[in-house]
Every structure is written in structure tokens, then in C-alpha cells.
Amino acid sequence: MTFRNVKARGAAIAMAVAWLFSAPVSGADTVADVIDAVQPRMVKIYGAGGFRGLEAYQSGFLVSAEGHILTVWSYVLDTEFITVHLDDGRKFDAKTLGYDPRLELAVLKIDGADLPHFDLAQAKEAEAGTRILAFSNLFGVATRNEPASVQHGVISVMTRLEARRGAYETPYNGPVYVLDAITNNPGAAGGALVNRKGELLGMLGKELRNSLNNTWLDYAIPIGQVHPTVTEIMEGKFISRPDEGQDSRPKADNPLSVKLLGIVLVPDVLERTPPFVDDVRPGSPAAAAGLKPDDLILFINDDRLIQSCKALREELGYIEREEQVKLTVIRGQELMEFVLKAN
Amino acid sequence: MRSTLIRSALAVFALLLAYSALAQDDLDEQVEAAVKEAVKKVAPSVVRIETVGGLENVGGVLFGTGPTTGLVVSEDGLVVSSAFNFAQKPSQILIGLPDGTRVPATLVATDHSRRIVLLKPNVEVKLPVPEMAPEAEVAVGQWAIAVGRTFEGGETNLSVGIVSAVKRVWGRAIQSDCKISPSNYGGPLVDIRGRVMGILSPMNPQSDDKIAGVEWYNAGIGFAAPLEQVHKALPLLKQGKDLFPGIMGVNLRGGDQFADPAMIAAVRANSPAAQAGLKTGDQILKIGDKEIIRQIQVREALGPHYAGETVHVIVKRGSEQLERDVTLIAKLEPYTRPFLGILPMRLAKAEGAAPPAPGVEIRFIYPDSPAEAAGLLPGDRILGVVDKKAAGIEQLREAVGALEPGKKYALEVRRGQQTLKPDVTFAAIPETVPEKLPPAFAGRKPFVGQQPPVGKQPFKLPEHQNDAVIYVPEGYDPGVPHALVVWFHEPNGLKEEEKVDALIAKWKSICEGYDVILAAPKSLDPVKWDPAKETAYVQALAEKLRAIYTIDDARIVAAGYQAGGAMAYHVAFNRRELFRGVVAVDAAIASPPPEAEPTFPLAIYATKAIQGRAPGPQIEAGIKRLRDLKYPVTVKDQGNAARELNAEELGELARWIDALDRI
Structure with missing residues (x-):
């Protein structure tokens, strides 16, 4: 009798006992068991790159018994020669079955059968505070049959990455799990995020910096966001769509401007000059609404805080000139709202 | 039979194992729930x-x-x-x-x-x-x-x-x-x-x-x-009051702050400590309810206090214990080092020589200085100031450092068989460099005997990756205190051996003529210094050299050209206890300078020019900042274009280094 057998039998007995006393069934899954169950589904991916700052590896995980692999779409896959190492050490050539740059995902295929894998349909959702395990080959420390690195932590918060809103340089436009674990490192992208029962939650995202506070972002994309696309790619039905992120926020055909509203801003001398009103043209929409010099414009249509003259001009570019616009300004220490319409 | 026994034992073991796993898992679940609850409560x-x-x-x-x-x-x-x-x-x-x-x-x-x-x-x-x-x-x-x-x-x-x-x-x-x-x-x-x-x-x-x-x-x-x-x-x-860390205004006698008692070396003028009547030589025994055994405990005891708060301080003065209330403040007036206007005669330590006479022999009197006004002459011996006896140069420097410029004090001076008690009013340290200096030793004889290696030497510390080259004067005499100049090269400055030789050729006559040891460390990345990491290396290098050679602690200088000059500033600002001078050629200060302190004298020799690697206005701003903090800054104007020091400037720099032990 090997030790492994003892453990299996012990677990079986424990389950029976647990069941008898109505304890939670999940009680049998220790962290070690969860890790044992997840590791065979993890893969190491090698491709293009290899020079300074561009590592030639990333992580991925199996999503079918036939060898479909979910990973991130990146320069690493930009080659004819992609190699995949399974957890048992076997090495496969892989081909890119399809990719969606909008979701930053790619599906690879290796020739395999009866492979341990995650079933995307069984993926779960999680909330802030949920304990998580992150599996990846960060820094490429593992090769062949060496297991992926496991990190633990919690989900810090659910937030949205908003493409083209300046904070993050990513085409991805949607919800993410921000992680309380340092996963934002070379090679980790494409790794699997699971809860403490080993249930799949998300895929670790690419390296991303939060330009609002100059920190690195540790995050994962929820499986629910990528599942339909992955299925389409696997079924050969995927058609690359136009970038919806861009569609959701088109520039105006005839955009509004500060000039059309009759607002003169203070001279824009700094990178982030606060958008103070310098002057209001007599007879203009701004004058009619009651805007005054020294008002500081903070919001347009209750959207995000405007922090500079530049940002104000840019935001107006999304609004058609015939549209009514609500400006929130601070005068003295009071917030005031004005509705303006260009003539 | 035996096999059944083992089996049932294993089954029990497995059960225990499973149970502990279960308990652990339960705990995990509880922690997760508690974390979520805690965040919910404060949110x-x-x-x-x-x-x-x-x-x-x-x-x-x-x-x-x-x-x-x-x-x-x-x-x-x-x-x-x-x-x-x-x-x-x-x-x-x-x-x-x-x-x-x-x-x-x-x-x-x-x-x-x-x-x-x-x-x-x-x-x-x-x-x-x-x-x-x-x-x-x-x-x-x-x-x-x-x-x-x-x-x-x-x-x-x-x-x-x-x-x-x-x-x-x-x-x-x-x-x-x-x-x-x-x-x-x-x-x-x-x-x-x-x-x-x-x-x-x-x-x-x-x-x-x-x-x-x-x-x-x-x-x-x-x-x-x-x-x-x-x-x-x-x-x-x-109430709209900004709060600041509280400062008492004393400097403690240099040494190991984690081991030595908190003896006051200087009480800063107009400071809370001065107003409370604390004096040089007092030993701090207690601050508030915290016993003070080691110097570092003073900082620990004062750390939580704000300016404006009053702390109860107990000090030992001679055999008595005094209790004082000290009301802390946010900022001290910048410290101006008092200047008497003399250079001391240095002491050559020779085998079997008689112990030196008490006091400090005057080597040189600065023109227009307080010492000249008081009628002091070269060869006079200063025995003390006010009521402090000065056994040697260091004690005299510390005693003078604790006084205030502009005030009148009595000196005790021995001239031949006479004892004089002239009054002096201290000035501030001059920024000009004396034109000519007399020898620092009387009747110096060539050294004969065993001595460490001299000339150009590669120098490596086993625990550090950096390399360094040193130049020790051929006429090195272990009985004579030497100045130490740590030279920080500019980007790629010492990459080739010819550049190392060129540097040494430049400094050789200064090293030989003014008893200077030159140490030129090399940055790990030849194009740039890493202040965060390499400062510790430079400190280790200087301390190793101090252990091998006879180094005058009053004349250890950090010097450099362009980025090396910025590194020299950084190292000197962050290793106050070691460095007494900074030479910055075509370089601006890169980190905020510390405040001047009585226990750590620091002087600066800087060049400026309209065009250079460091922008002229930035250099000027740095010089102004240092002068506002009352550091003596000797400035060499190089006119339109910045360059390395020429022969004339190097000659002046040699005298500047030689005069760093002024009092």
C-alpha cells in the first residue's frame, strides 16, 4: 500500500464521516488536494520573443479533453512555432486556432486525447474577499513536468477596465477581478484563477499599469467574459468582430467645443491645467446659463471627473453640438449645475 | 494479523489527517467570512x-x-x-x-x-x-x-x-x-x-x-x-494647525548611537534645550517616562512627540541630577559653525615619541579672522575655550562647535611660558581658500620601516562586487594623518585603464604634496551610479581604507565630475559621520541636503558654468540651498562652458582639502 493510497482512502472515509455529521462536503478539499487537481490542467507556452523585456513564454490551461488551450493573445503567439509543455512533461507543437484581440484571448490546439481540463461551463463567479489561488508559470521558473507556480490571496475588488478612457492601456473593455496577490509579472498572463474549491474563476491578464496612480495592476478576466468567444473559436464559428469598445463610445460627427458654448478657458500651460473658466462670451449659451469666470468645470453630464483643460476638450469631442449638455462646476466652495445648449 | 493491525492504525491516522484538514478548511472559511464582514463593517x-x-x-x-x-x-x-x-x-x-x-x-x-x-x-x-x-x-x-x-x-x-x-x-x-x-x-x-x-x-x-x-x-x-x-x-x-515632529535641539557626542550614553555634544542656539538650560556635557537619563541608556533611545523617546508638546527631561551634570521641562519645536534655526580662524598643527605619531603637549598648536592664522583680531600667533598653543579644556584638536573643534558666532568668549592660550586669556568673537567659516599654507608638521623626517602598499593599487572588498583603484603617495608615512578623497567618475569615466591612469596623473602631485590618498571606486553599471545601492559600498570602502592607512577624520572628501559629482553629494549627505567635504564639478545636488549640525562639519567646493552637463540654474539653486543651510560653499565660476578642473583649480582644491581641519 503506498502513501498515496492511504491518503485517498482517508479522504474517502473523511467524506463518509463528514456526510454523516452533515458537515460541508467541500471539507475534503484541502488546498493541497485542490492544487493536485488543478496542476494537470495547466500548461506552459513557449513562442516568439526572448529578448530584453519580451519574454518568450506565457501560461495557459486546458479547456477540452482534445487539447484546446485558453491563453492570452500576445506577441508570444506571433510565430509558426508554438510549443506547449503539459504538467506531465509531454511536449507538443501547438497551433493558434483563433484569437480575439478585443478580449486579449487566444485558443491553441494540441493533438491530444483524454487530457485533464477545465470545463468553462462550470466556471464560477466570486466577490471581493473570496480566497483565491492563482496558477501560472510566472518568470518561466517551471519547464516540462515541473508544476506551475501557485500563489494565494483574495479578490481585492471587482472593477471595469475601460479601454480608451486613459487609465489602462488595453483593448479589453469589461469587468475584471483585481487580485490581492502579485500576479502581474512576466509569464503569468494566461494562468488560471480558481477559488479554494478549485473551481475556475478567471484567466490572469497581461501586464498592465494603472496610469492613475502609477502602480501595476494584478487582475484576472472572469471566465464568463470569454466563454462564448472561446466556444465559438473551438467550434470554428468565430468571426472577428469590429471593436465594440470603440463602437460604444464613438466620437461625435459634429462635436461640441468650448468655443461653441462661449467658454474661454484659462491658458493651457501645464500638462494638467485645471479647467477654470477665464471668461464667458456675452450672449453665449454659457452666459445664458449663468456660468462665470473662475468657475472650475468638474463634470460633463455627471460622467468622470475632468482634471484638465485637455480632458475637457477631449470629452466635448464625444458630444454632438446639437445635444444639450450639463456642466457641473465648483464656484467658491459650492457645486453648481448648469444646462447648456449650443446655438 | 499484523497486517490488519497496521491497516487499522493507518485508518485511524487517515481519519485524524482528514479531521485536521477539515478543521483547517473550516477555519479558512471562517477567516474568509470574517474578512468580508470586517470590510463590510468599515466600508x-x-x-x-x-x-x-x-x-x-x-x-x-x-x-x-x-x-x-x-x-x-x-x-x-x-x-x-x-x-x-x-x-x-x-x-x-x-x-x-x-x-x-x-x-x-x-x-x-x-x-x-x-x-x-x-x-x-x-x-x-x-x-x-x-x-x-x-x-x-x-x-x-x-x-x-x-x-x-x-x-x-x-x-x-x-x-x-x-x-x-x-x-x-x-x-x-x-x-x-x-x-x-x-x-x-x-x-x-x-x-x-x-x-x-x-x-x-x-x-x-x-x-x-x-x-x-x-x-x-x-x-x-x-x-x-x-x-x-x-x-x-x-x-x-x-483648529487648522499643521503638526510637525518635535525637536529638542541637542547633538549627541559622536560614537555608536546604539551603545553609547546620550552625552550632549552641543546645545543648539535658541533651541528648546538651550532655553531649558541644558548644557554641553550633560548626560540625558530620562525623557518623559522613558529611561535613556543609549543614544538611539533619545530619538525613540522623542519620535511620537509633536512640536509644541512639553517633555520632562532628566539629565546628569557632574554628580547632580537636573530635571527640566523642554517644549519641543518644529524647526531649528540653521546652524552656523563658529570659526576661530586657525589651522592646527597636525600630530605625527612616531614610535616611542613623548606624549604630545596639551592643547592645540597653531599652524596658520587666517587673515582678517577672529584669531588674528585676538592677536593669536602661529606657534601659540590653545589650551581651552570658556571653561572647556582642549586636550587635542578634536576636543577643541567640538568645544568651538557648540558655541555661537557673534558672541564673545574667552580663550586660554599658552605662548612660551606665558598664559594669555584673550577674548574672541567667532565668525562664520570663510568660503575663500588661503593662498599659501605653511607645512602641517614641524621637522618632518622621512619614514623608515614597514608600511602598507603605496602607489597605484587595485582595491577590492570581498563582500562587494564593485572594483576600485586607489593611489597612496609614494612618500606615505603611517605616522602622518592623510586626507582621503573618494573620486566618483562621470559616466564611462574609468572604463578604460588609460582613463584611470589619467585620473591618477592629475592627482599624483596633490597626493604627494599634501598627504592625500585617492580612492576611485567604479560603479557597477559603468554609465551610472546607483545611489541607493552603492552608497553602502562607498562607506565600506572608506572605512576599510581608514583601517589600513592613517586617515585624518577631519579631511575625508567625496568628489566627482558630472554624474559623479551628484553621487558625491548624495554619499556625503547620507554618510554625515564620515565625510567632511564635497567636491562637485559640473554637478547639481540630486537629493535634499541635510541640515548643518555641530557634530558633523561639512564644506562644499563646487564649480558652476552657464553651459554644462548639469544646467547652470540648477547648480545655482543647489548652491543657494546649501548656503541657506549655512554650509560654506566655495564656488569656482568656469564662465560659459563647464569642464574638468584645470591645474590652477586643482592647486586651489588641494589647499581647500588641506584646510578642512580648520577651527
Whole structure:
């Protein structure tokens, strides 16, 4: 009798006992068991790159018994020669079955059968505070049959990455799990995020910096966001769509401007000059609404805080000139709202 | 039979194993639930803060545009946040309440000791005041949760860790291994019950810089100012009073601050200590209720106190114990080192020589100096000043350093068989360099005997990766104190051996003629110095050389050209106890200079030019800053274009180095 057998039998007995006393069934899954169950589904991916700052590896995980692999779409896959190492050490050539740059995902295929894998349909959702395990080959420390690195932590918060809103340089436009674990490192992208029962939650995202506070972002994309696309790619039905992120926020055909509203801003001398009103043209929409010099414009249509003259001009570019616009300004220490319409 | 026994034993073992796994899992589940509950409890008091305007760059760190976090601390809706978030001095502040509404707010006051700001919403805000965890109950090892509210969507973000240490940063902070960063600075650090232990803020015990500590973001080391301390400071902050760390105004006698007693070496003019009547030579025994056995305990005892607070101090003076109340202040007047105007004769240590006569023999009298006005002559011996006897040069320098320029003091001087008691009024240290200096030794004889290697030497410290080259004068005499010049090369400055030889050729005559040892360390990256890492190496290098050769502690100089000059400034500013001079050729100061102190003299020799690697105005600004701090700065104007020192300037520099032991 090997030790492994003892453990299996012990677990079986424990389950029976647990069941008898109505304890939670999940009680049998220790962290070690969860890790044992997840590791065979993890893969190491090698491709293009290899020079300074561009590592030639990333992580991925199996999503079918036939060898479909979910990973991130990146320069690493930009080659004819992609190699995949399974957890048992076997090495496969892989081909890119399809990719969606909008979701930053790619599906690879290796020739395999009866492979341990995650079933995307069984993926779960999680909330802030949920304990998580992150599996990846960060820094490429593992090769062949060496297991992926496991990190633990919690989900810090659910937030949205908003493409083209300046904070993050990513085409991805949607919800993410921000992680309380340092996963934002070379090679980790494409790794699997699971809860403490080993249930799949998300895929670790690419390296991303939060330009609002100059920190690195540790995050994962929820499986629910990528599942339909992955299925389409696997079924050969995927058609690359136009970038919806861009569609959701088109520039105006005839955009509004500060000039059309009759607002003169203070001279824009700094990178982030606060958008103070310098002057209001007599007879203009701004004058009619009651805007005054020294008002500081903070919001347009209750959207995000405007922090500079530049940002104000840019935001107006999304609004058609015939549209009514609500400006929130601070005068003295009071917030005031004005509705303006260009003539 | 036997096999059954083993089997049943294994079954029991397996059961136990499974049971413990079950218990562990249960615990995990409970912790997860408790963490979520704790965050839920504090969340209604956690606000999001957005700002408009302000500096874009503070201390070389590019500031993001926000948002940051704050915590409600009073019934009337006052909010505290980390001072880090306001280092850029924004022109408008908006507080985003948990329900999403935004209210304008003003900054009421800043606590520069705990790195906290107090904000006041300009409309009435009713938010719950969170429960506080008393500081005494915060224990190392307990769960800690860092909470922020900075992400899109407005939810709180959290990070889970433990309390790593308490009473950090001189008693002002709780340390945690939670991921503490601009994503949660200003938010609360809560315990597993959701009680607030402290306010997250970057800090660094080694630096009082406005944004110190941000370099450790998400590095497993982060700090929070204890909420209990913040509450104590609130009444003053509410009145709009900025709070600063309290300073007493004494300098302790140099030595090992972790071992030596707290003997006062100097009481700063017009300082709280001076007003309380503390004197040079007093030994501090107690501050408040803290016994002082070692020097470092003075800093620990004063650390939590603010300027304006009064501390009870007990000192030992001779055989008596004195008790004094000292009211701390925020800032001392810059220290001006008093100048008598003499160079001392140096002492050659020869085998079997008679012990030196007491006092300090005068080598040179500066023209137009207080010493000249008092009628002192070369060859006179200064025995003491006021009532302090000076057995040697170091004691005289320390005694003079504790006095004030502009005031009259009595000297005790021996001239032949006569004892004179002239009055002197000390001046400030001159920035001009004497034209000609007499020898520093009387009747020096060539050295005969065993001596360490001389000439050009490669020099490597086994525990460091850096290489260095040193040049020791051929006429090196271990009986004679030598100046040490640590030369920091410019980018690629010592890459080829020819450049090393060229440097030595330049300095050789100075080394031989003025008893100078030159040490030229090489940066690991030939194009740049890494101040954070290589300062420690340079210190180790200088200390190793001090151990091998006879080095005059009053004449250790950091010198360099271009980026090397900036490194020289950095090293001297951060190793005050070691360096007495900085030579910066075509270089500006890169880090804020420390305040001048009686126990650590420092003089600067700098070049300036309209065009150079370092912009002229930047060099000028640095020189002004140093002069405002009352450092003597000798400036060489090189006119239009900056360049390396020429022969004439090197000659002057040699005399400047030779005169660094002036008193």
C-alpha cells in the first residue's frame, strides 16, 4: 500500500464521516488536494520573443479533453512555432486556432486525447474577499513536468477596465477581478484563477499599469467574459468582430467645443491645467446659463471627473453640438449645475 | 494479523489527517467570512477622494491623477487621508461618499509627523464613525486588512495580511504586509473585527521626505499611523494647525548611537534645550517616562512627540541630577559653525615619541579672522575655550562647535611660558581658500620601516562586487594623518585603464604634496551610479581604507565630475559621520541636503558654468540651498562652458582639502 493510497482512502472515509455529521462536503478539499487537481490542467507556452523585456513564454490551461488551450493573445503567439509543455512533461507543437484581440484571448490546439481540463461551463463567479489561488508559470521558473507556480490571496475588488478612457492601456473593455496577490509579472498572463474549491474563476491578464496612480495592476478576466468567444473559436464559428469598445463610445460627427458654448478657458500651460473658466462670451449659451469666470468645470453630464483643460476638450469631442449638455462646476466652495445648449 | 493491525492504525491516522484538514478548511472559511464582514463593517466610513490641479511631479515622482482614499473620523464628517495624496497640493478636492455623491472639501491641516491630512467637507456629511482598535491591543501576527476605495465602480478594494510590527518609524506607525500602495493610501488598516487600527500612509524611518516610503509600495512592507494617535492629534488639526515632529535641539557626542550614553555634544542656539538650560556635557537619563541608556533611545523617546508638546527631561551634570521641562519645536534655526580662524598643527605619531603637549598648536592664522583680531600667533598653543579644556584638536573643534558666532568668549592660550586669556568673537567659516599654507608638521623626517602598499593599487572588498583603484603617495608615512578623497567618475569615466591612469596623473602631485590618498571606486553599471545601492559600498570602502592607512577624520572628501559629482553629494549627505567635504564639478545636488549640525562639519567646493552637463540654474539653486543651510560653499565660476578642473583649480582644491581641519 503506498502513501498515496492511504491518503485517498482517508479522504474517502473523511467524506463518509463528514456526510454523516452533515458537515460541508467541500471539507475534503484541502488546498493541497485542490492544487493536485488543478496542476494537470495547466500548461506552459513557449513562442516568439526572448529578448530584453519580451519574454518568450506565457501560461495557459486546458479547456477540452482534445487539447484546446485558453491563453492570452500576445506577441508570444506571433510565430509558426508554438510549443506547449503539459504538467506531465509531454511536449507538443501547438497551433493558434483563433484569437480575439478585443478580449486579449487566444485558443491553441494540441493533438491530444483524454487530457485533464477545465470545463468553462462550470466556471464560477466570486466577490471581493473570496480566497483565491492563482496558477501560472510566472518568470518561466517551471519547464516540462515541473508544476506551475501557485500563489494565494483574495479578490481585492471587482472593477471595469475601460479601454480608451486613459487609465489602462488595453483593448479589453469589461469587468475584471483585481487580485490581492502579485500576479502581474512576466509569464503569468494566461494562468488560471480558481477559488479554494478549485473551481475556475478567471484567466490572469497581461501586464498592465494603472496610469492613475502609477502602480501595476494584478487582475484576472472572469471566465464568463470569454466563454462564448472561446466556444465559438473551438467550434470554428468565430468571426472577428469590429471593436465594440470603440463602437460604444464613438466620437461625435459634429462635436461640441468650448468655443461653441462661449467658454474661454484659462491658458493651457501645464500638462494638467485645471479647467477654470477665464471668461464667458456675452450672449453665449454659457452666459445664458449663468456660468462665470473662475468657475472650475468638474463634470460633463455627471460622467468622470475632468482634471484638465485637455480632458475637457477631449470629452466635448464625444458630444454632438446639437445635444444639450450639463456642466457641473465648483464656484467658491459650492457645486453648481448648469444646462447648456449650443446655438 | 499484523497486517490488519497496521491497516487499522493507518485508518485511524487517515481519519485524524482528514479531521485536521477539515478543521483547517473550516477555519479558512471562517477567516474568509470574517474578512468580508470586517470590510463590510468599515466600508460605510471609507470615502473616495478625487483632486484637480496641483503639481505633476513631486520629488522626481510623477503623480497620478488619483483617486485616493479617506476615512471618516468624526460625527461632523471630517475625513483623514494620507498626506502622500496631497503632496502635489491640489487646487480642488472632492470627496466621493459611499453612495456615489460627491462633495467639495478643503484641506484643514497636515500632520507631518504621522503623514496624515485632515479634510473638511463643505456641506454637512453624515457618515458613521468607525470603531477604533486601541493601539495597545494591536498585536504582531494578528490579521490585518487594508481597505481602499480607488477603483472604477466605487467599491472598496481590500488586501489581507498580518500586523508585521508595532511602534515602527519612531513609534509613529503600525507595519503590515498587506499590499499597501496608492490604491489604498489614506484608507484604514482594520483588524479581523473591522475595527480601525490605523490610516495607511507611506513612511520610511530613514527619511522625512514628503513622499518617502512610496518606493516600498506592494513590497510586503507598509505602514499605518495608529488611529488612536490620529484621534489625539485631531483637536489641534481641527483648529487648522499643521503638526510637525518635535525637536529638542541637542547633538549627541559622536560614537555608536546604539551603545553609547546620550552625552550632549552641543546645545543648539535658541533651541528648546538651550532655553531649558541644558548644557554641553550633560548626560540625558530620562525623557518623559522613558529611561535613556543609549543614544538611539533619545530619538525613540522623542519620535511620537509633536512640536509644541512639553517633555520632562532628566539629565546628569557632574554628580547632580537636573530635571527640566523642554517644549519641543518644529524647526531649528540653521546652524552656523563658529570659526576661530586657525589651522592646527597636525600630530605625527612616531614610535616611542613623548606624549604630545596639551592643547592645540597653531599652524596658520587666517587673515582678517577672529584669531588674528585676538592677536593669536602661529606657534601659540590653545589650551581651552570658556571653561572647556582642549586636550587635542578634536576636543577643541567640538568645544568651538557648540558655541555661537557673534558672541564673545574667552580663550586660554599658552605662548612660551606665558598664559594669555584673550577674548574672541567667532565668525562664520570663510568660503575663500588661503593662498599659501605653511607645512602641517614641524621637522618632518622621512619614514623608515614597514608600511602598507603605496602607489597605484587595485582595491577590492570581498563582500562587494564593485572594483576600485586607489593611489597612496609614494612618500606615505603611517605616522602622518592623510586626507582621503573618494573620486566618483562621470559616466564611462574609468572604463578604460588609460582613463584611470589619467585620473591618477592629475592627482599624483596633490597626493604627494599634501598627504592625500585617492580612492576611485567604479560603479557597477559603468554609465551610472546607483545611489541607493552603492552608497553602502562607498562607506565600506572608506572605512576599510581608514583601517589600513592613517586617515585624518577631519579631511575625508567625496568628489566627482558630472554624474559623479551628484553621487558625491548624495554619499556625503547620507554618510554625515564620515565625510567632511564635497567636491562637485559640473554637478547639481540630486537629493535634499541635510541640515548643518555641530557634530558633523561639512564644506562644499563646487564649480558652476552657464553651459554644462548639469544646467547652470540648477547648480545655482543647489548652491543657494546649501548656503541657506549655512554650509560654506566655495564656488569656482568656469564662465560659459563647464569642464574638468584645470591645474590652477586643482592647486586651489588641494589647499581647500588641506584646510578642512580648520577651527
